[in-house]
Amino acid sequence: MISTEIFQQARFLIVDDEPANVSVLTQMLEQWDATCIEGTNDPRATAGLIATFAPDIILLDLMMPGMNGFEVMEQLQSLLPADDFLPILVLTADTTDQARRQALERGATDFLTKPFDAGELSLRVHNLLARRKLHRRLQSQNHVLDYQVQQRTQQLAQAEVNTAECLAMAAEYRDDDTGQHTQRVGQTAAQLAGALGLDAKEIYLLELAAPLHDVGKIGIPDSILLKPAKLTDAEFSAIKIHTTIGATILAKHQTALLQLASEIALTHHERWDGKGYPQGLAGEDIPLVGRIVAVADVFDALTHKRPYKKAWPIHEAAQEIEKQSGTQFDPSVISAFTETLAVE
Numbered sequence: 554m555i556s557t558e559i560f561q562q563a564r565f566l567i568v569d570d571e572p573a574n575v576s577v578l579t580q581m582l583e584q585w586d587a588t589c590i591e592g593t594n595d596p597r598a599t600a601g602l603i604a605t606f607a608p609d610i611i612l613l614d615l616m617m618p619g620m621n622g623f624e625v626m627e628q629l630q631s632l633l634p635a636d637d638f639l640p641i642l643v644l645t646a647d648t649t650d651q652a653r654r655q656a657l658e659r660g661a662t663d664f665l666t667k668p669f670d671a672g673e674l675s676l677r678v679h680n681l682l683a684r685r686k687l688h689r690r691l692q693s694q695n696h697v698l699d700y701q702v703q704q705r706t707q708q709l710a711q712a713e714v715n716t717a718e719c720l721a722m723a724a725e726y727r728d729d730d731t732g733q734h735t736q737r738v739g740q741t742a743a744q745l746a747g748a749l750g751l752d753a754k755e756i757y758l759l760e761l762a763a764p765l766h767d768v769g770k771i772g773i774p775d776s777i778l779l780k781p782a783k784l785t786d787a788e789f790s791a792i793k794i795h796t797t798i799g800a801t802i803l804a805k806h807q808t809a810l811l812q813l814a815s816e817i818a819l820t821h822h823e824r825w826d827g828k829g830y831p832q833g834l835a836g837e838d839i840p841l842v843g844r845i846v847a848v849a850d851v852f853d854a855l856t857h858k859r860p861y862k863k864a865w866p867i868h869e870a871a872q873e874i875e876k877q878s879g880t881q882f883d884p885s886v887i888s889a890f891t892e893t894l895a896v897e
Contacts, residue, residue, distance in 0.1 A: 557586040559682045566608035567592040568599050568625065569644070570617040578612055578644075585675055596620040600628055608639070609685055610678065613661075615645035615652065626659035638688040640681035644669065713808055714761055721764035724771050724799075734853055735764035741849035741893075742842075748889035749845070762814035763846050766821045769799025793830045796822055813842060821846040826880045836883075844883040848874060848890050851881075 565582055567575050567590065575592035582590055591606045593599065596617045602608070615622035622643060633639055640662040645652065648666050656664055663677050721735040743760035751759070770778060773795050777788045784792065799818030803811045820834065820843025827835030855870035865873070871894055878887035 556679065559679060559686065560585040560587040563587065563609040563682050564589045564607060565591070565610055565612065566599070566602055566606060567612045568596055568617075568622075569612075569614040570594050570596065571614075574614065574644075581671055581674065582678075585678075596622070596625050599625050600632055603629065603632060603639075610681055611639065611641045612678075613641055613643050615643055615647055615656065623655060623659050626656070626661060630660050636692065638685055640685055642677060642681060713810055717761055717765055717810060717814065720768050724765075724768040734857065735767070737853045737857075738766060738846065738849045739763040741852060742845050744893045745845045745849060745886060745889045748892050749841075749885065758810055758813055759842055759845070761810055762817055762842070763849065765799070765803060765811075765814040766817050766846050766850060767795060767799065768802060768814075769795035769797065769818055771802075772798040793822070796820075796831045816840050817842050817846050819843070821850055823847070824881045825883050829881075839883075841883075844886050848882050848886050852890070 560582065565587055567578050569575050569578070569592070572594055575594065579590050579592060591602060591608065593602060596614075597620050599611075613622050613625060622645070626641060629639075629641075641660060642663045642665060643656045643661045644665050644667060645656075646667040653664050662681055665674060665677060724735070739760045739762075742763040743756050746756045746759050773792055777784065777791055780788065796819050800815045803815035803818055806812070817840075819831070820840050823829035823832065823834045823839040823843055824847075825836060825839070825844070827833055829839075852870055852874055855865045855873065856867055858864045871891075874882065875887055875891060878884045
């Protein structure tokens with residue numbers, strides 16, 4: 554069943570070196586209510602018309618001087634987007650199988666030999682336009698779906714960030730009623746990572762993950778965590794467990810952010826000289842993120858008041874941290890620390 558509406562909505566490009574052929578085809582299309590028709594006798598103009606006229610179908614002759622139909626189709630293959638479907642109906646007096654095969658190989662969608670029947674032409678054009686319309690509808694739906702997936706992915710990523718921030722704050726409010734320590738550690742860790750040459754994505758993830766370094770404090774009794782005096786050996790052993798508690802909590806989630814946070818939670822109390830906890834790792838066996846957060850965490854702890862200590866002046870805290878280069882801290886991280894502190 555022929556729908557004249559599909560002809561009314563379509564844009565037709567006729568490419569034939571014979572003006573009479575272009576005229577005949579134009580009259581036929583107009584009989585089927587086509588109104589947007591462009592014709593050219595110069596096949597070399599086809600590429601330009603694709604860009605300016607944006608046809609929905611091309612009616613293409615094969616045997617033309619200067620540039621034949623095969624060459625036109627070759628040129629169009631390099632110009633058209635891979636996900637586009639622009640039907641090319643080849644109209645030619647060459648009835649050989651070789652011409653048909655060659656035309657189809659070069660990108661022809663359908664093939665009709667001259668002289669052709671007007672009724673058959675209308676059916677073939679109609680079917681090709683229907684295929685293009687369906688293709689464009691599916692393409693539009695795919696774009697909508699892609700957009701929805703991107704939106705949902707962004708929402709999930711933001712939800713993960715929000716969850717991480719809530720977890721960090723929940724732990725930090727145990728011994729810092731401002732809840733700012735975690736964020737400061739994240740910011741300092743990001744600055745150190747930048748000075749060490751990490752890429753933007755790594756720095757971004759580290760800034761989000763570092764605030765979760767002490768999430769394991771959730772499992773430490775208040776009597777130990779908030780004790781204003783020096784901890785006993787038994788109490789200190791108990792508080793060390795916050796590293797493994799935090800790592801265990803975070804390791805249950807398979808996202809890149811929380812896996813990184815788990816690694817930081819487990820290793821940010823390791824020491825360069827191997828005398829840290831919980832695993833006693835040394836040197837570069839300690840993940841770089843753990844070595845970075847170790848410096849950021851201690852610097853912030855020294856320069857802010859805690860139940861058991863007063864805040865240190867920044868220059869004194871910096872001197873103390875630099876003194877621990879090669880023992881408690883990675884010398885390369887301390888170099889980055891000194892560099893960032895000088896910039897500030």
